[in-house]
Structures are given as structure tokens and as C-alpha cells.
Amino acid sequence: MNRSESYDVIVVGGGHNGLVNAAYLAKSGLKTIVLERRYLVGGAAITEELVPGFKFTTFSYAISLLRPEIVQELDLVKHGFMVLPMVNTFQPGYHGEHLILGSDPDVNYHEIARHSIEDAEAAQDLDHLISRMARAIKPWMDRIPPNRLSSDPVEVNALNELKVYLEDLDPEVLDLIEKCTTCSIAEILEGYFETDLIKAMYASSGIIGSRCGPRDRESGLVWLFHKLGEYDGLPGSWGFHKGGNGGFTQALARSVEDFGGEVRTNAGVDKVLYEDGEVSGVLLQDGSILKANVVVSALDPRQTFTRLVEPGDLPKDLIDCIENLKFQGTAAKVNFALSSIPTFPGLEGREEIYKGFTNIGPSIDYLQEAFEDCENGKFSRRPFLDCCIQSTIDPEMSPPGNHIMSCFVMYAPYHLKQSDWKSERENLADTVESTLTEFFPGFSDLVLHREIVTPQDIEEIVGLSEGNIFAGELFKSQLFLDRPAPGWNQYRTPIEGYYQCGSGTHPGGCVSGGPGRLAAQQILSDKGL
Amino acid sequence: MPLTTPFHSRLEEINQTGIWRHWSGYLVAPQYQYSLSNEYYSVRNSVSLLDTSPLFKYSFTGIDAKVLLERILLRDIGHCEVGKAHYTCWCDDRGFVLQDGVVMQVNSGEFWLTAAEPTLRYFRGVAKEMGLSEVIIEDVSSDFGILSLQGPQAYNVISELTEVSGTLSYFDVVQTEIAGCSVTVSRTGYTGDLGYEIWIRSDDAMRVWDALIGAGEDFNITPIGTTALKMVRVEAGLLLMGTDFYTSRFAWVDSQRETPHELGWGWMLKGLENDGRDFIGRGAVEKELEMGKSRWKTVGLTVDWQEYESTYTEAGILPPHHEVYSESTMSIYRRGSKDWDYAGYASSFLVSSLLKKPIAIAKLPVDLTAIGSEVNLEIPVIREPKNVLARVSKMPFFNPPRKTESSGEMGAHE
Ligand SMILES: Cc1cc2nc3c(=O)[nH]c(=O)nc-3n(C[C@H](O)[C@H](O)[C@H](O)COP(=O)(O)OP(=O)(O)OC[C@H]3O[C@@H](n4cnc5c(N)ncnc54)[C@H](O)[C@@H]3O)c2cc1C
Numbered sequence: 001m002n003r004s005e006s007y008d009v010i011v012v013g014g015g016h017n018g019l020v021n022a023a024y025l026a027k028s029g030l031k032t033i034v035l036e037r038r039y040l041v042g043g044a045a046i047t048e049e050l051v052p053g054f055k056f057t058t059f060s061y062a063i064s065l066l067r068p069e070i071v072q073e074l075d076l077v078k079h080g081f082m083v084l085p086m087v088n089t090f091q092p093g094y095h096g097e098h099l100i101l102g103s104d105p106d107v108n109y110h111e112i113a114r115h116s117i118e119d120a121e122a123a124q125d126l127d128h129l130i131s132r133m134a135r136a137i138k139p140w141m142d143r144i145p146p147n148r149l150s151s152d153p154v155e156v157n158a159l160n161e162l163k164v165y166l167e168d169l170d171p172e173v174l175d176l177i178e179k180c181t182t183c184s185i186a187e188i189l190e191g192y193f194e195t196d197l198i199k200a201m202y203a204s205s206g207i208i209g210s211r212c213g214p215r216d217r218e219s220g221l222v223w224l225f226h227k228l229g230e231y232d233g234l235p236g237s238w239g240f241h242k243g244g245n246g247g248f249t250q251a252l253a254r255s256v257e258d259f260g261g262e263v264r265t266n267a268g269v270d271k272v273l274y275e276d277g278e279v280s281g282v283l284l285q286d287g288s289i290l291k292a293n294v295v296v297s298a299l300d301p302r303q304t305f306t307r308l309v310e311p312g313d314l315p316k317d318l319i320d321c322i323e324n325l326k327f328q329g330t331a332a333k334v335n336f337a338l339s340s341i342p343t344f345p346g347l348e349g350r351e352e353i354y355k356g357f358t359n360i361g362p363s364i365d366y367l368q369e370a371f372e373d374c375e376n377g378k379f380s381r382r383p384f385l386d387c388c389i390q391s392t393i394d395p396e397m398s399p400p401g402n403h404i405m406s407c408f409v410m411y412a413p414y415h416l417k418q419s420d421w422k423s424e425r426e427n428l429a430d431t432v433e434s435t436l437t438e439f440f441p442g443f444s445d446l447v448l449h450r451e452i453v454t455p456q457d458i459e460e461i462v463g464l465s466e467g468n469i470f471a472g473e474l475f476k477s478q479l480f481l482d483r484p485a486p487g488w489n490q491y492r493t494p495i496e497g498y499y500q501c502g503s504g505t506h507p508g509g510c511v512s513g514g515p516g517r518l519a520a521q522q523i524l525s526d527k528g529l
Numbered sequence: 530m531p532l533t534t535p536f537h538s539r540l541e542e543i544n545q546t547g548i549w550r551h552w553s554g555y556l557v558a559p560q561y562q563y564s565l566s567n568e569y570y571s572v573r574n575s576v577s578l579l580d581t582s583p584l585f586k587y588s589f590t591g592i593d594a595k596v597l598l599e600r601i602l603l604r605d606i607g608h609c610e611v612g613k614a615h616y617t618c619w620c621d622d623r624g625f626v627l628q629d630g631v632v633m634q635v636n637s638g639e640f641w642l643t644a645a646e647p648t649l650r651y652f653r654g655v656a657k658e659m660g661l662s663e664v665i666i667e668d669v670s671s672d673f674g675i676l677s678l679q680g681p682q683a684y685n686v687i688s689e690l691t692e693v694s695g696t697l698s699y700f701d702v703v704q705t706e707i708a709g710c711s712v713t714v715s716r717t718g719y720t721g722d723l724g725y726e727i728w729i730r731s732d733d734a735m736r737v738w739d740a741l742i743g744a745g746e747d748f749n750i751t752p753i754g755t756t757a758l759k760m761v762r763v764e765a766g767l768l769l770m771g772t773d774f775y776t777s778r779f780a781w782v783d784s785q786r787e788t789p790h791e792l793g794w795g796w797m798l799k800g801l802e803n804d805g806r807d808f809i810g811r812g813a814v815e816k817e818l819e820m821g822k823s824r825w826k827t828v829g830l831t832v833d834w835q836e837y838e839s840t841y842t843e844a845g846i847l848p849p850h851h852e853v854y855s856e857s858t859m860s861i862y863r864r865g866s867k868d869w870d871y872a873g874y875a876s877s878f879l880v881s882s883l884l885k886k887p888i889a890i891a892k893l894p895v896d897l898t899a900i901g902s903e904v905n906l907e908i909p910v911i912r913e914p915k916n917v918l919a920r921v922s923k924m925p926f927f928n929p930p931r932k933t934e935s936s937g938e939m940g941a942h943e
Contacts, residue, residue: 104551104554106531106551106553106554107531107554109553109554109647110532110554117647117649117650117668118649118650118653120647121647121648121649121650121651122650124647124778124779125650125778128778128779132781135781
């Protein structure tokens with residue numbers, strides 16, 4: 001065996017958080033390497049040309065939560081960072097009923113007013129309140145959260161600061177935050193809207209990737225979380241990265257390398273090595289060893305604490321917490337290569353309606369029923385679909401005239417009750433196709449190829465436990481002060497030099513980079529850098 | 530696609546410029562002719578016709594309508610008798626202005642209101658909170674178009690079409706017919722001149738438009754766009770929401786909000802001491818008055834003509850006079866030993882061709898608001914910030930007797 005190479009920092013996992021983390025550390029002059037198990041970096045943010053000319057965003061497909069500081073601090077524009085704005089959100093209903101909300105607030109007002117004048121006014125009020133809420137929460141998204149179990153005066157002070165901050169918030173903003181932590185999204189929206197289609201459109205962010213229906217109280221917080229993003233400073237807005245989210249992670253990888261870091265693919269890590277409570281390096285799956293005094297796990301908490309290291313070596317209360325974490329993935333994807341753009345009755349030829357999210361889920365009942373199937377251990381017979389046809393904006397995503405359609409599918413429970421995903425995967429895709437055909441007649445005729453991604457695939461390919469897209473549910477007990485576990489929410493672990501920076505840490509899942517960035521801050525400050 | 534007003538097909542025919550802008554989601558023309566000045570002067574010289582249909586319009590009926598409006602509006606709706614209109618505003622419960630608008634009692638117990646922003650849900654919400662069951666509030670925005678006929682010849686034009694207008698005093702309202710269509714005419718406007726606003730059923734829009742244009746032919750009737758309107762309203766000292774102030778509804782912090790006193794609308798509260806009205810925001814509004822804690826006041830500013838001229842002349846260029854209208858914020862400083870001692874800002878600026886002087890609507894700390902107070906207004910001269918002397922002056926800047934005269938008196942001028 002070669003004499004083992006040695007580094008200042010080894011980052012395990014080349015998802016976007018691992019890359020962000022590595023880029024910051026490399027920028028600070030540390031000799032840093034990212035080890036990625038797969039042939040490409042990006043984790044749940046990749047683009048693959050599975051069929052010649054068609055670029056599939058296999059997993060994540062849109063960007064909003066990304067911390068803007070990262071773009072600046074890692075000089076990402078230089079490396080190809082480019083996010084294109086979503087032009088419209090399209091919410092089809094039945095019998096040609098629909099909502100198309102775009103960039104002009106007055107036009108949006110009249111579009112909603114077609115359904116309800118009061119709802120149109122309420123949407124303005126709610127949108128403004130959401131923006132204010134997002135602004136209020138932002139500072140806490142972008143700092144290392146306090147440790148609520150610590151008696152260190154610094155931590156006690158930070159907790160106090162949080163308390164005072166909340167007390168000083170605009171009462172209306174505080175009220176919405178409180179509602180989001182205690183009420184279902186359906187309940188919250190009840191106070192604003194009367195029209196089902198509009199409620200459903202707003203509610204969808206409350207269920208994305210989570211095992212809850214719109215009438216479950218967990219959905220309030222999931223909804224809040226998804227409102228914390230922005231596009232060019234526009235709160236709650238989303239965009240497409242040029243070339244899909246893989247375009248983003250490729251830019252990140254170039255940034256790591258530009259700062260002098262190394263990115264190694266086909267380099268799965270088997271174990272993190274440590275002695276006497278201090279980390280010393282990693283053992284790769286090929287048997288080789290790399291040495292470092294700092295090892296950062298960019299994987300989810302289950303992997304970080306119970307696979308890469310021996311859980312028996314860690315405090316039992318921590319391991320109990322990790323074992324109790326809810327992953328319970330419920331999302332799947334079916335991505336389609338299409339011969340041409342789908343048609344919606346009455347809006348034929350209006351390609352611009354697809355330049356953003358297309359939400360299939362026309363009522364709260366529809367969403368809730370979809371969830372009930374999941375509770376019964378089945379995938380939804382009529383699933384909620386969040387579809388994007390990025391090729392309508394970014395021509396490089398598909399051959400001219402053809403299109404690529406990403407479909408995020410809910411609910412698809414990781415554990416099926418009476419079957420398994422091997423036998424159900426084609427059925428799932430058929431269900432998605434027939435649901436789409438209901439809204440877009442003739443949809444099936446357009447399908448050239450489909451890529452099916454079950455929760456089990458997500459787990460196997462990306463490593464996200466039980467296929468949970470956020471590396472752990474975005475539930476109250478698993479966020480902020482408690483992500484991934486009380487006392488261990490500051491990116492450290494009980495093993496000195498061993499850190500965590502995946503989506504299972506604060507601020508949480510989504511293509512945000514927040515965990516990677518804040519973990520880097522923690523590591524650097526621990527090293528006195 | 531943006532919506533169009535009921536008059537759109539006519540507007541399209543006359544819009545020489547091909548330029549349209551959006552107003553609350555409707556297509557409107559900033560100007561129709563190449564000469565903006567020609568449109569502007571029609572308001573002061575002859576008669577102008579403006580389509581203000583994009584305003585939000587609400588109707589209130591039922592015995593509780595008055596109770597509700599008394600609760601919401603700043604001015605006492607009790608004084609708005611049948612056939613009368615009020616320019617008024619309404620506040621949130623902290624006494625910050627939500628909107629301004631015109632309310633009128635068109636029939637006994639039936640009120641109509643215009644607003645710049647949607648407010649149906651808000652009004653209904655208040656009614657519900659008060660437990661008022663006998664009030665029906667409806668958004669009638671698309672049921673009606675509104676035309677504003679403004680200028681010294683406005684009376685002569687409208688009296689060709691309907692007799693009742695002859696008896697209309699300032700802020701009177703009457704239901705009548707024009708070209709066989711029933712319309713509601715009020716002696717109101719946003720120009721500070723003699724004028725009328727006419728509510729027309731959308732289906733009748735074209736007929737009434739044609740009738741007005743026909744009747745105005747001999748009086749140089751001139752359709753005007755929104756820019757000319759915005760210019761003349763500065764002369765009239767009328768504030769524009771979104772320019773001179775913002776609604777509290779979309780504010781983030783209180784420094785973006787304004788109270789009625791700060792906007793110079795204290796007059797709306799005349800007689801407050803003697804009435805027990807419980808309107809929303811009353812407590813705050815009274816407290817502000819009692820404690821004198823207005824943060825600023827809205828005033829008129831007249832720029833010193835000589836300094837305006839010399840500042841440009843010294844820089845080697847001609848001072849701009851022609852069609853200069855700006856809605857961008859201009860900083861105002863205290864005059865004294867300290868340079869650039871920030872005091873406030875102008876929110877609307879017009880080099881008034883009619884008055885032959887640059888004027889502005891400004892916000893200043895209370896100690897600088899006495900008539901005649903001198904301040905420095907920052908203007909860019911060849912892109913460089915320069916200070917010119919400006920004096921606090923009375924608003925409206927232009928206030929012709931014909932604006933409020935009864936028709937009998939108007940005849941006396943002929
Ligand atoms: C189907 C799906 C759709 C989504 N849609 C969106 C969306 O549209 N917008 C959005 O913002 N978020 C979305 N998300 C969530 C978001 O993509 C994830 O939260 C985020 O990408 C996770 O990033 P990460 O860097 O924390 O971890 P990951 O992306 O999970 O990265 C972990 C990396 O580690 C590698 N790895 C695993 N084990 C090892 C090992 N032993 N050794 C070395 N490497 C290893 C993996 O291959 C992977 O590359 C979606 C997620 C999924 C699954």
C-alpha cells in the first residue's frame with residue numbers, strides 16, 4: 001500500500017454542501033480534498049444526459065434557498081453560476097380552470113380575481129407578510145445556531161439574543177411564525193383564501209418532500225421553510241440553474257479547485273478513522289487511507305453518526321437521538337423526455353405557462369387524499385406533481401423542439417406495505433403519466449423516455465437515508481436548535497476534528513449551501529483561523 | 530395580457546404615440562399626442578378628457594353601510610349627504626394611512642368609493658368584525674368606466690349634454706343621463722380645476738365617450754394621458770399614492786408609513802373634538818395631535834427662480850423648463866453653516882409651465898414648515914448634485930376660483 005496521502009481537511013461526500021464546505025476551507029488555505037463515491041459530484045443536485053441530447057435533473061431541479069453570500073464569497077459567477085428566473089407558476093385545475101401567476105403583481109391580482117376578488121387582495125397581504133417573515137428569519141438562517149444544552153455564557157447569551165429578537169419582531173410577523181410552528185398549512189391558508197385552487201397552490205410548499213398532508217400541523221413549518229429562499233432578492237421566488245442543478249454543482253467543483261482544493265470522484269469512504277476521540281483520516285472503499293486532522297461528513301446524520309463511525313463509540317443519548325430521527329422519505333421522481341410541449345385545454349400554444357413550476361394538485365382535498373394513500377403504505381393513486389420543463393427556458397436542456405420534464409412526485413413512501421419498489425416502479429410511472437394525461441390530454445403520446453426515481457433509488461444512489469430529500473424531515477423537533485440533535489447542532493461531533501456539514505444540519509435541506517458554509521465557519525474558528 | 534378599460538377601442542384610435550403603460554393591470558396611455566404640453570394645457574386652457582377607469586370602485590348598500598364607513602373613513606361620513614362626495618382617507622389601527630379616495634352618497638344609503646388599491650376584503654373584514662349584517666359591499670370596478678372632464682370649459686361641455694350639471698356645486702353628485710345612458714356625475718377631479726367625474730356603465734362607455742368628444746369639439750376638448758394629469762395635480766397640491774406616500778399595508782417599517790397629519794390632511798379631522806366617532810386609528814391620530822409628535826409635514830416648495838436659472842447657467846447650459854416632471858426623490862438640506870445637512874425630501878417635482886416656476890411636494894421636519902422657510906433642494910446639474918434655494922409655500926400652488934364656483938358665478942366670467 002502507498003504511503004497514505006495527507007490533507008488538512010477531508011470532506012466526505014461531494015454533494016453541494018460538501019463542495020461548499022470544501023471551497024471555503026480551501027479558500028482559507030487549508031489543503032482540502034472532497035471524496036465523492038459516485039462518478040460525478042453534486043449528490044442530489046446533478047444533471048445527467050441519460051438520452052442523447054436530453055439533460056435530466058434526476059433529483060433536485062430548482063433553486064431558491066441557496067444562500068446568496070455563497071455566490072459572492074466563492075466567486076461562483078466566474079465558474080459558471082447562472083440562475084434563470086422562473087417566469088410563471090402554473091396551477092391547472094379541472095375543466096380548463098387554471099391559475100397562471102407571473103412576474104407582474106397587478107396581472108397576478110386580476111388572474112386570482114378571476115376566481116375570487118377577495119383572494120386576490122388576500123394574496124397581496126399574505127405575500128407581503130411572507131416577505132417580512134423571511135427577512136426576519138434570514139439572520140438566523142445564516143449563523144451558527146445557539147447550543148441550547150450548553151452552559152457556556154456565549155451560548156446562553158446567544159439564546160437570550162434569540163429570545164429578545166423574537167420579542168422585538170413585528171407582532172404580525174411573529175404571529176405568522178407562531179402559526180407556522182403550530183398549525184397546518186391548510187389552517188393558515190383558511191384565514192386568507194376561499195378558493196380551493198388558490199389554497200392548493202399556496203399549500204404545495206407545505207408538503208414538499210415531507211411526510212405530512214396539508215391538514216397535518218407539520219406542514220406549517222415545511223411551508224415556512226420553503227418561503228425562506230429568494231431569487232435575486234425576491235423573497236420566495238425560484239429559478240433554474242443553467243444546465244440544471246448539476247450546472248450549479250459543477251460550478252462549485254470548479255470553485256473548490258480554483259481555491260486549490262481537490263475533488264476526487266469514484267472515491268467512496270468506508271470509515272472515518274479516529275483514535276482516542278480524535279479523528280485521523282478516512283479509509284476508502286478501495287482500501288486506501290487518507291490522513292487528516294479534520295474530517296467533515298457531508299452525508300446525512302444517520303450516515304455521519306452510525307455508518308462512518310462506530311455508534312458505540314459515541315454518547316448514547318446522541319445515538320438515541322439519531323436513531324429516532326425521522327427520515328421516512330415520501331417523494332419520488334419521474335422525469336420525461338418529451339417529443340413536444342404538453343397542451344392544456346384552452347391554453348394551446350402558450351409555451352410560456354411552463355416556464356416555472358407546474359403544480360398538479362388542484363385542491364387541498366386532492367393533496368390530503370394523496371397523503372392518505374401514503375399513510376396506508378401505498379404510493380398516491382392520484383399524486384401531487386411538481387413539474388418543470390426547464391427546456392422552455394434553457395434550450396441546452398433538450399434537442400430543439402423536444403423537451404425535458406422533471407416531475408417531482410408525492411407521495412411515494414419509502415416502505416411500501418404490500419409490495420416493494422422493484423415491482424412498483426413502473427406502476428408509479430404509469431400513475432404519474434395517467435395523472436398528467438388527465439390534465440394534459442395526449443400527454444402519454446409525447447413520452448420518448450422516462451426516468452424513474454423511487455425513494456429507494458434516492459437512498460441507494462445519493463445516500464440520503466430512506467430517500468428523505470432533506471436528509472431528515474423538516475419538522476420542528478428536527479430543525480434549528482435540534483438539527484440533527486440538541487447539543488450537536490453546531491457542526492461538531494463528539495470526536496474531535498470530526499465535523500458534519502450535510503443537509504441534516506442547520507439550516508437544513510434544499511439546495512442552500514447553508515450547512516456547508518456555516519460548518520466551514522465553525523471549523524475555521526475552532527482552528528483559530 | 531393586461532386588461533383594457535371600456536373606452537379602449539377609442540383610446541387606441543387616438544393614441545399617436547403608440548406608448549401604453551400599466552395602471553393596476555390595465556392599459557393606459559401616458560400621453561396620446563406627441564405634445565405633452567398640449568395635453569397639459571388643455572386642463573388649464575380649455576377642457577381635457579381622461580379615462581380613470583383603472584381605479585378600484587366599491588359600492589356599499591344596506592342600512593349598515595353608513596355605520597361601516599363611519600368606522601373606517603377619516604372624514605365624518607355623516608356629513609356626506611345624498612348627492613355629496615368627500616375626498617377622504619382611511620387608516621390602520623395605528624393611525625397610519627392605508628389609502629385615500631373619493632366617497633359619495635349616490636342614493637340614500639348607497640355609497641360609492643374609489644380607491645387606488647384593492648380593499649374589498651379589508652372592508653368586508655371590518656364589517657364582519659363589527660358584526661354588521663346589513664351591509665353589502667361590492668367590487669364594481671369592471672361594471673363602470675370613469676371619465677374625468679376637467680378644465681375651464683368643462684361646464685360648457687357637460688351642460689350641452691345634461692342640464693342637471695348646472696346645479697352642481699363643488700363635490701356635489703347627481704344621477705343623470707348622457708346620450709341616453711344613465712350616468713353619475715360628480716363635481717370632482719384630480720386637477721384642481723373646474724371639472725366633473727362621470728361614472729358610466731361599461732356597456733355605455735363608447736356612447737358617452739363619443740357624446741363628450743362631440744360636445745367638446747368647439748371647446749378644444751383634448752383627451753389626456755396620465756402624465757399630464759400627474760403634472761397638473763402637483764399644481765393642485767394633490768398627493769399621489771406610490772409617489773408622495775405609500776400605503777401602510779405594504780410597508781416594512783414605520784418610517785415608510787405616514788399619518789394623516791403628516792400628509793397635511795389634518796383638515797379631514799375638522800370638528801373631531803365635538804364628535805364621538807370611533808373610526809379606526811382615531812386614538813393614534815388624536816394622540817399625535819395632542820402630543821405634537823408628527824415626524825414631518827408635507828408642504829409645498831417653490832424653488833427660487835433666480836438660483837434655479839443661475840445654477841444651470843453657471844454650468845454652461847440652459848436651465849430645463851420644458852415638460853420637466855419628476856417622481857424621483859430629491860434630497861432637501863437645511864441652509865446654514867453645515868453643508869449637506871439632510872432635512873427631508875421632495876417626492877414630486879414640476880417645472881410648472883403655467884406658473885412659470887419650479888415647484889415640489891416635500892416632506893420636512895416640522896420646524897422647517899412655516900410658510901417662507903428656506904431650504905436647499907438638491908438638483909443634478911450635468912449629473913452633479915447642486916443646491917438651489919427653495920421656500921415653503923402654500924399648497925395648492927394653483928387654485929382658480931372656477932374650481933369651486935357655482936355655475937351661476939361661472940357664467941359671470943363669460
Ligand atoms: C428527488 C429530489 C428532489 C429535490 N428537489 C429539490 C429542489 O428542486 N430544490 C431544492 O432546493 N432542493 C431539492 N431537493 C433537496 C436537495 O437536493 C437536497 O437537500 C440537497 O441537494 C442535499 O445536499 P447535500 O450536499 O447536503 O447532500 P447530498 O446531495 O445528499 O450529497 C451527498 C453526497 O455524498 C455522496 N456519498 C454518499 N455516501 C458516500 C460515501 N460513503 N463516501 C463518499 N461519498 C458519499 C453522495 O454520492 C452524494 O454525492 C431535492 C432532493 C431530492 C432527492
